[in-house]
Every structure is written in C-alpha cells, then in structure tokens.
Amino acid sequence: MDRPIGHWLKHLDNLLEEAMDQALQSTTRREWQVLNRAAQESTYTMPFTGVDEAVERLAVRGWLADGELTDAGRAAHEEIYQKVGRFRQKVLEGVSPQEYVATVDVLHRMSANLDHRREAPAGSGDDHAVKTVAP
Known part of the structure; x- marks a missing residue:
C-alpha cells in the first residue's frame, strides 16, 4: 500500500x-458495456474511448441495430450477463457491500473535485447517487 491512489486506479483498470x-472470451469489456447500456436504456452514449468501435462490432454481429438491441443481442446480453455476474463476484471477494459503496463514493467525490464541468462543488450534500454495481 506504499503506492499512491493513481497507481492503484490504473493498475486495477488494466487488470479489470x-x-x-478473458472471462467474456469472445466479447470485450467495452462491447459488454455498450451491450449492457443498450439493454438498460436503449442507448449506448458512454464517456469511454473505444465505444464507436464496440458499437460497430456489435452491429456486425447483429446484436445492435439503430442503437437498440436486436433479438440476438438480447440473447447474447443474457448469456454474457451471467458471466459478468461471476466475474463481479470474483472481483469483490473479501470486499463488503459497505466498503464497495464507500470506495465508489470517495472516488466519485475525488473525480468531482477535478471535474471542471461540474456545477455543484464537491461535498455540497447529496448531489450524487451511488449504485451498488461492480466493474
């Protein structure tokens, strides 16, 4: 634990x-994120690099059409959702739900401190919601 938070954030992101x-095998993390977002919100607008490429690959597979899941995409989402659940369990071994929520909250506030696009100052109250969703 002798390294700063930036080291651990980058290291964890690379490991994730x-x-x-590897856990998803024929689908990448970014493709999963796009697929899952489409399943939840019927949109794939996401603030990550590689989203456009993931959308294209999912469309080529026939899983997305006009930004929405196809029948094949819904079936793929359900199958991958199960794999992701197992992956999340592994990642969160030894981490309590309270620790996870606290970690996400701290990272959210640290991000807000540096995000110049944000209107409300960090720590100004309940201006953020933390969902208990793992990587």
Missing part, C-alpha cells in the same frame, strides 16, 4: 480490462 476480456 484484461481479466474481463
């Missing part, structure tokens, strides 16, 4: 990317 790609 690599391990999730």
Whole structure:
C-alpha cells in the first residue's frame, strides 16, 4: 500500500480490462458495456474511448441495430450477463457491500473535485447517487 491512489486506479483498470476480456472470451469489456447500456436504456452514449468501435462490432454481429438491441443481442446480453455476474463476484471477494459503496463514493467525490464541468462543488450534500454495481 506504499503506492499512491493513481497507481492503484490504473493498475486495477488494466487488470479489470484484461481479466474481463478473458472471462467474456469472445466479447470485450467495452462491447459488454455498450451491450449492457443498450439493454438498460436503449442507448449506448458512454464517456469511454473505444465505444464507436464496440458499437460497430456489435452491429456486425447483429446484436445492435439503430442503437437498440436486436433479438440476438438480447440473447447474447443474457448469456454474457451471467458471466459478468461471476466475474463481479470474483472481483469483490473479501470486499463488503459497505466498503464497495464507500470506495465508489470517495472516488466519485475525488473525480468531482477535478471535474471542471461540474456545477455543484464537491461535498455540497447529496448531489450524487451511488449504485451498488461492480466493474
């Protein structure tokens, strides 16, 4: 624990990317994120790099059409959702729900402190919601 938070954030993100790609096998983490977002909100607007490429690959597979899941996409989403659930369990071994929520809250506030696009100052009350959703 002798390294700063930036080290651990980047290290964890790299590990998540690599391990999730292995867990999902034929689908990448970014493709899953797009697929899952489409399943939840019928949109795939996301603030990540590689989203456009993931959308294109999902469309080529016939899983997305005009930004919405196809029947094949819904079936793929359900199958991948199960894999992601198992992956999340592994990632969160030894981490209590309270620790997870607290960690996400702290990272959210740290991000808000540096996000110049934000209107409300960090720590100004309940201006953020924390969902208990893992990587």
